[in-house]
Amino acid sequence: MPTTRNFRTRRRRLSWPLIAGIIMLHLAALYGLARALAPDFTAVVEREVVSAFTVTITAPPDPPPPPDNQPEPDEGAAGDPGRDAVPQPVTGQPPKVRVKRDDPLPRASSTGTANQSGAATAGDGTGAAGSGLGTGSGNTGSGRGGVAVTKPVHISGSIDNARDFPVPPGGRAARRGTQVIVRVIVTPDGRARDCRVYRPSPDPEADRITCQLVESRLGFRPATDANGNPVAAPFYWRQEWF
Template sequence: MPIIWTEMVRDEPTTRVRARFAVGSLVAVLHLAAIAVLIRAFAPNVTAASLGRVTSAFNIAVTPPLPSPTPPSPPPQPAKQPRVSARQGRAAPAGKKANPREVTAPKPRIVVAQAPAPPIVGSGNADSSGARQTGVGTGAAGSGEGTGAGGIGSGAGGGGGARAIKIAGDIVSARDYPAATRALRLGTAVTLALTVGSDGRVSACRIVRASRDPEADRITCRLATERFRFRPARDSNGSPVTSVYGWQQRWFTPPAK
């Protein structure tokens, strides 16, 4: 009695058909390849085009398997918010009280303006009241009337002798004259004729040429009579005699420094 093998196979008709078809196709391809090798070996003159037409009928399109679907990505988790404590939400403490820095003002610079000095009536040597030119003359840069030559009196005459010479006394201060009339006399001069006695003192004063300030002219005559001292003129015998001495007093503004 023959032995019958029974095989229990799962019923998968579709899978078995596909497997058989694939095996059959593979066997056919192998046969065609063997035939092509034999033709190449024994019939080399067969054109490649004929071989290509024979083999082109057995092209099998193999469809690649579809990729498995990608599972959907999970939804993003919400970001966790940091917990804020009640202490962190409170207002900051008050800051320290700021004390402003004291500002000291610079000490003001006090400029003391020096009052201008009063104008000097004359300048030069004290003996000449600041108005006499250099050299031996007959007064403050003026011409005297001589020592009696041709005049009336006890002069030395024209026979020689010595003229009177001023040896003391000055009029150099602006305080000797009134300030109210200063503008009248500035830039002007007064010419005097002083009578000098044999004792060297002024015995008389006459205004020969007046200035614009009559009061200043009178003051000049008075001061010359009170302050001036002379070495009297002498005649040809050397005896002191009375003579006339010319004097010019000027008022001017000192130059700016």
């Protein structure tokens, strides 16, 4: 017996590219048919579709023209000269007018020719211009107005007895190694006067007693002026305790 074979038929699926191609062919056929039958309608549809996808491009504005070339100043050129300084006028104050004072008249009428009473060339007053005994005498006299050329010199007396000074608090050892300097005025007669403590010691009582002893015990050769006359001059005495 002849053999019977069963044949089965399989359907093949269409691919998407193929389907898209078939659609595009149909659309192209329809478009060609529409242009052939209704060309005006087709042109209107084309303008509407194209206007929907039209992009307006605006051209950029023209660039501004380049600035005019201006000459640059030379480097190091001198500037304009400055204005001359004019000093401000200054006016000095007018000098004060000195009022002439009338010469004093004597209290009582007199027949003399002097315009002041009591004019003197010598006398005992403190302001005598010539010679006298006042403290302000000029060239001669016993006052302190002379200029000393030599210094006073200690010539006699001494202060070397510890019993002259009281025992300070703490005993004499508390004063040992200290000193005091006093200043006196040696008069023309060689005596010390007007004693003052110039540099004190730790014991004020001993300083006071030192001044008393210098004035009472010590003798001096007085200072002299340019003419060899004795004049008053200062002298410094140092008292030390050992």
